Amino acid sequence: MMLYLSFIFSATIFTLASSASVHTIFNHRNHVSRDSSLFARPSSDVFVRDDCEPADPQNTVSDRLNTLLNTSGTGYVLPLCPSTQYYLTAPLQFFAPNQEISTAGYPTGDDRATLVVSGVNQTTAVDGQCQNCNGVILRNVQINGTRLGGSAMPGGANIEMGGSNRDQLIEYVHTFDPRGWSCLHIAEGVLNCTNTTVRNNDVGPCGSDAFQQWADGISMSCQNSFVQNNMVKNPTDGGVVLFGAPGTLVENNTIWVENNTLLGGINMVDYLPWLGNYTNTIVRNNTIIGGLATGRPTGNETDGVDDEDVIIKIGIAIGPRTWFVNTFFNNVSFSGTVLNNQLTGAFGYGMAMSSARNFTVENNILFGNTSFIGARGPNCTAGDTVPSPAPFVVDPNTTTQTTEQTNFQNIANGDGLTCIQPPEGGDYWPFGGNPDSPVPSSPASSSSGSTTTTSGLSGGAKAGIAIGVIFGVAAIAIVAFFIRRWALQRVVPPPQPWSTAYRQPQEK
Secondary structure (H helix, E strand, O other), X not given: OHHXXXXXXXXXXXXXXXXXXXXXXXXXXXXXXXXXXXXOOOOHHHHOOOOOEOOOOXXXXXXXXXXXXXXXXXXXXXXXXXXXXXXXXXXXXXXXXXXXXXXOOOOOOOOOEEEEEOOOOOOOOEEOOOOOOOOOEEEOEEEXXXXXXXXXXXXXXXXXXXXXXXXXXXXXXXXXXXXXXXXXXEEOOOXXXXXXXXXXXXXXXXXXXXXXXXXXXXXXXXXXXXXXXXXXXXXXXXXXXXXXXXOOEEEOOEEEOOOOOEEEEEEEOOOOOOOOEOOOOEEEOOEEEOEOOOOOOOOOOXXXXXXXXXXXXXXXXXXXXXXXXXXXXXXXXXXXXXXXXXXXXXXXXXXXXXXXXXXXXXXXXXXXXXXXXXXXXXXXXXXXXXXXXXXXXXOOOOEEOOEEOOOOEEOOOOOOXXXXXXXXXXXXXXXXXXXXXXXXXXXXXXXXXXXXXXXXXXXXXXXXXXXXXHHHXXXXXXXXXXXXXXXXXXXXXXXXXXXXXHOOOOOO
């Protein structure tokens, strides 16, 4: 449609351009001489920005930027230059309330400044856990942790925020490939961190699915916080992990896998540091996309092969025993709420609950094509019964006082469910799409009764557009002819000040 409109506009201008009236309209324009300084090659000074802090010299960049944060006081904004990489040998450390680190102009794409973790044994690019870091903001930057396929290193996450502070904000940040255990960690302080907002970020990939090389996407331990509208791509430990974080709302996030198996999409399994307290922690309206078949279906196929054999082992996990077996004895996760989340793709278990009390789990659904696959892996406890993969499972022996949707299936043992492993090969993976790839055209089944829709133009619609174009061009040509004829009759062109090289010949 845009090409069609451009063609119509060009045709109209071409037809009118020869008329005397249009010639008169444009006779004020001056010829630009060849040696005009307007087109001279600019000096290098033109490209020096004065609205952001330069990355060069790189060997002093960490010290220079930290000095600005340390000396500029409350409310200081550290502006980084767009499309620039800053090779850090030490973390940037917020120093005073309401400071901000961001890219000048607040871009949201690949032109955001990139902080690159480069120091020996360094794992963190930005640290916002100082003693007086209330209200600090990290926005519109990228963090490259540079693990680059290496082994996980001891230390912090790409981004370490929270601590004994309140009202922090992380938004429009792309954090990926951490050397440490998480792409983004919001710490609890001495159980006094409160009201951190993590929104509109693109997170991942994070870690490897090799044993104990995992990394979280978002790790939240700050109470009364918000985790909203984030896109979490290919984490390997937990997509969003809630370490209790009572009073926190997790909503409208999308978590998906591509080439690494993920242990848990959203995890409510950690007993420490809040001693299992998930009171008023709400997980709702999130989308979790498991492994999908590679390529496109043929005919009526709904399942196919995944070249990487990846799944999400548990879509949403509740209770420490699902993860840690009996590490925390009879302690439980309690008083959380899980509502209206949707899952598609290949999982071991869609949702699994054990060692939980007073949870409300309702209206969570499957959509599109789903499959539940996997079997006992080498890390499963010898002698334990591993339940068969299923959409919704609960261990009634360790779960009490819960309100749960009716399609949960009772299992005899809900311990250590992440020990399962996906099958090696086979056409077990559903066809579908994730945010990085379009949905292949295939029949879609859904336990929630959703339907498949298609987009595009029919043959009749395309024919209609073609006819409309032909008639449109003809109509504009006719109108232009009469306008030109009228103009030639009523307008006498004035003498032209231009040289003959620019003069239009007069019609006779």
